[in-house]
Amino acid sequence: MNRWMDGTRALFFDLDGCIYFGRKLAERANDLLELLRDQGYRIGFITNNSRENATEIRDRLAEMGHRLEGELIVSATEAVAEYLRDVYGRVAVKAAGSASLSGALAAAGHRVLDWARPDSADVIVIGRDTEFDYRRLEQIVNEIARGARVIGTNPDYSHPGEGRRLVPETGSLLAAVESIAGGPIASVGKPHAWLYELAMRKYGVVPSECVMVGDNLATDIAGAERSGMKTVWVRHSFLPAPDGEARAVVPTVTVGALSELYELLLRGSYMA
Ligand SMILES: [Mg+2]
Structure with a gap:
């Protein structure tokens, strides 16, 4: 048995x-x-x-x-910062996500760039960005077109929230970027x-x-x-x-x- x-x-x-x-x-x-x-x-x-x-x-x-x-x-949130450091060393990052995501990237020694600045990022990190909008999508796909690497925190499309409400997840945002950038985007989650x-x-x-x-x-x-x-x-x-x-x-x-x-x-x- x-x-x-x-x-x-x-x-x-x-x-x-x-x-x-x-x-x-x-x-x-x-x-x-x-x-x-x-x-x-x-x-x-x-x-x-x-x-x-x-x-x-x-x-x-x-x-x-x-x-x-x-x-x-x-x-x-924290693992993506450690992953980037292990794979690429310390990099210049633009992050679409929460303040805690940016905080974890900075704490791991990465340089977190402001989206409003013209500097180019080495890596774009995409998390569950609840402020995600057309402008952010445009910025992300153009950074990728310019040569930035892109990584997602997690590929989930949604998760069940309170009262069985669907909470849209990072994977649904990645799908929008993938539809333009071509090819799947890897996630550390x-x-x-x-x-x-x-x-x-x-x-x-x-x-x-x-x-x-x-x-x-x-x-x-x-x-x-x-x-x-x-x-x-x-x-x-x-x-x-x-x-x-x-x-x-x-x-x-x-x-x-x-x-x-x-x-x-x-x-x-x-x-x-
Ligand atoms: Mg779950």
Whole structure:
């Protein structure tokens, strides 16, 4: 019999649409995380959130009623800055996104240029820019035409927010740029290996010791499966069935809600 949790040391959770919806914790999220702590598992969070840094996410969780115990949060906001430094060194960047995204880029040693200035950037970073408009699109595609590299924080098209409202994500903005610039734009967020590798390195664990829990089959689960982790897909019945390549992804376990995973682990009946 295959006890899928055997050998597990760390569980990594997606946040938006998994641990919380907007500013509301998912049902049983508190109980689940407490149970896992009691059972001695390490817990971490791997999020494609590109607007908030780890401190802001920690504060948001505390406001919702979940206080972390120093556990790791790997966010696309900060990871994109580290990725650029690892791959290109310190670069001149123009960023479409939140003040926290620009702050993380500057903190990693990059030179963050103002869009209003004529200086050319080495790299354009695109995050979930809630002020994105025609003018910004025009600036981005012309920087690319001039030779700037471009990278997205995360490829998600949307995530479920509070009251099941759809929150448009970075991927939908990337699609607008791609339609003009030609060819796909790479992102550092899930399903790319970078965020998973960062999290595993920080906890000193290998893929076979990890379980990734998330609601997005094409990002959370596909990337974790590719990296060798076990996976728990929280499948929301209110969202359309996955299409395209995501249909080929086979999660280790599928649950209808986070509370269902809590029940499985509480009963110790976690046969795949
Ligand atoms: Mg999610």
